[in-house]
Amino acid sequence: MTTHEPTSGGSSTRFDPWYDHYADRTAGLSASEVRALFAVASRPEVVSLAGGMPYVSALPSELVTGALDRVMRDHGPQALQYGSGQGTPELRERALEIMALEGIRGSVDDVVITTGSQQALDLVTKLFINPGDVILAEAPSYVGAIGVFRSYQAEIAHVLMDDDGLIPQALRDAITRLKADGKTIKFLYTIPTFHNPAGVTLSWERRLEILEICRANDILVLEDNPYGLLYFDSPPPNALRSIEEDGVIYLGTFSKTLAPGFRVGWALAPHAIREKLILANESATLCPSAFSQFAISEYLASADWKGQIDTFRGVYRGRRDAMLSALSEHLPEMSWTVPNGGFYVWLTLPSPLDSKEMLPRAVKELVAYTPGTAFYSDGGGRQKIRLSFCYPNEETIRTGIRRLTSVINEELEL
Ligand code: PMP
Numbered sequence: 338m339t340t341h342e343p344t345s346g347g348s349s350t351r352f353d354p355w356y357d358h359y360a361d362r363t364a365g366l367s368a369s370e371v372r373a374l375f376a377v378a379s380r381p382e383v384v385s386l387a388g389g390m391p392y393v394s395a396l397p398s399e400l401v402t403g404a405l406d407r408v409m410r411d412h413g414p415q416a417l418q419y420g421s422g423q424g425t426p427e428l429r430e431r432a433l434e435i436m437a438l439e440g441i442r443g444s445v446d447d448v449v450i451t452t453g454s455q456q457a458l459d460l461v462t463k464l465f466i467n468p469g470d471v472i473l474a475e476a477p478s479y480v481g482a483i484g485v486f487r488s489y490q491a492e493i494a495h496v497l498m499d500d501d502g503l504i505p506q507a508l509r510d511a512i513t514r515l516k517a518d519g520k521t522i523k524f525l526y527t528i529p530t531f532h533n534p535a536g537v538t539l540s541w542e543r544r545l546e547i548l549e550i551c552r553a554n555d556i557l558v559l560e561d562n563p564y565g566l567l568y569f570d571s572p573p574p575n576a577l578r579s580i581e582e583d584g585v586i587y588l589g590t591f592s593k594t595l596a597p598g599f600r601v602g603w604a605l606a607p608h609a610i611r612e613k614l615i616l617a618n619e620s621a622t623l624c625p626s627a628f629s630q631f632a633i634s635e636y637l638a639s640a641d642w643k644g645q646i647d648t649f650r651g652v653y654r655g656r657r658d659a660m661l662s663a664l665s666e667h668l669p670e671m672s673w674t675v676p677n678g679g680f681y682v683w684l685t686l687p688s689p690l691d692s693k694e695m696l697p698r699a700v701k702e703l704v705a706y707t708p709g710t711a712f713y714s715d716g717g718g719r720q721k722i723r724l725s726f727c728y729p730n731e732e733t734i735r736t737g738i739r740r741l742t743s744v745i746n747e748e749l750e751l
Contacts, residue, residue, distance in 0.1 A: 362468075365487030378705035384737035386660075386724045387705040389533065389680050393596045395652050396645065401596075404635040412631050420627035422619035424450020424603065427634045432589060432603045439565050440575030441587065447611045449618055450625045454563060454590040454602035458485045460617040461559055461586055461604070465523045466491045471515055473525040475503050477683075477712030477721070479533045479561065482526055486714075492520070493714040500674065502529060502539030505546040512554050524557040524586075530573045531564035531679025534712050534723035538677060541574040548581045558585045563593050563602075564679035566646055569654040573678060583607050591633055593680075594646050599629040653680065659731035660724060663738035668745065673724075680727035683709075685720055690748050692722045698748070704740035 429448040451457040468490035476495030497507040529539035578587035590602035692708035709721025
């Protein structure tokens with residue numbers, strides 16, 4: 338199985354002749370224990386509910402080839418050249434248009450195009466984190482963000498969530514505790530909408546409350562929103578950035594609404610921060626891919642991109658429904674979250690089952706999932722499993738859940 342999410346880092350050992358040469362920050366680049374298994378699980382007979390790959394086959398390829406042809410015909414020399422470290426003005430305008438769908442207003446000057454939102458996570462962390470600084474993050478949190486934070490030697494403080502997202506009182510308590518310990522809290526990293534991995538969405542009331550808590554404590558908010566437009570039933574509450582401009586850095590991406598292969602995302606930063614962000618972007622990559630930016634602008638100008646997002650929503654809604662009904666049928670005594678959008682269901686195993694220990698046996702039974710431990714920096718999540726419904730079709734999802742059920746039942750009988 339391939340997975341788009343980071344599964345590894347440098348696993349330096351005494352057998353590595355450069356062991357003593359690595360920078361201290363590489364200690365945070367820990368190899369994922371599940372990486373080896375994921376390699377085994379890439380066999381076609383294994384049903385993978387583990388990766389988070391968008392179903393790009395739902396994007397008609399002629400929409401892309403048409404856009405690419407026009408890029409070469411109309412903008413060839415520019416598209417093949419280096420470009421601005423901030424990104425093209427056309428695409429920054431487009432990003433604003435897309436963000437307006439979630440209530441966000443902003444200036445094109447404050448949009449910075451990046452190489453996926455993953456790179457924006459890296460740049461923001463680089464700008465703000467000294468070793469030992471604290472980043473508040475949901476419990477659980479996105480595995481790729483945890484990896485970035487570790488690589489800058491941040492301390493990650495997980496804050497509890499429930500079905501309505503991050504719990505405001507838990508955030509207050511964490512801030513009080515960390516301050517009493519003399520810690521420096523730099524920002525709150527949050528995925529308020531269709532959370533990865535938990536699948537839940539922060540309620541509107543809590544959005545207001547959480548922004549208020551961060552404002553009162555002088556804590557910047559890093560809002561990561563790759564899935565907001567992929568809702569199934571009703572649209573989610575507007576983005577945090579639509580409520581608060583000065584204290585929120587917003588991250589968006591074309592990876593889920595178009596295709597991750599372009600590797601294009603963006604940050605909308607408070608005006609004071611965006612200059613540093615551009616400098617950091619230039620120092621990391623000189624500029625985001627001009628070719629990808631031209632291609633996406635061309636696609637947005639010529640294709641019914643909102644209709645295409647509706648198509649993706651329809652596909653993912655059907656897959657979510659297939660997963661939820663299979664879970665209800667086969668594992669009725671267990672609990673899981675019910676996502677109204679995005680890619681993931683978060684399942685709680687009955688004790689004493691351990692999702693990490695169970696994974697090799699699941700792969701033997703030809704089903705793979707991501708154990709909850711990947712989404713915590715503190716060893717939590719042993720009783721949790723992330724199930725992705727984005728890539729396999731409905732029939733395959735049902736097969737996967739049936740296999741998972743027999744693994745769980747066998748474990749319970751042991
Ligand atoms: N944030 C979250 C929450 C994600 O799920 C992902 C992709 N899985 C990313 C960031 C990175 O996305 P990209 O770099 O493709 O924009």
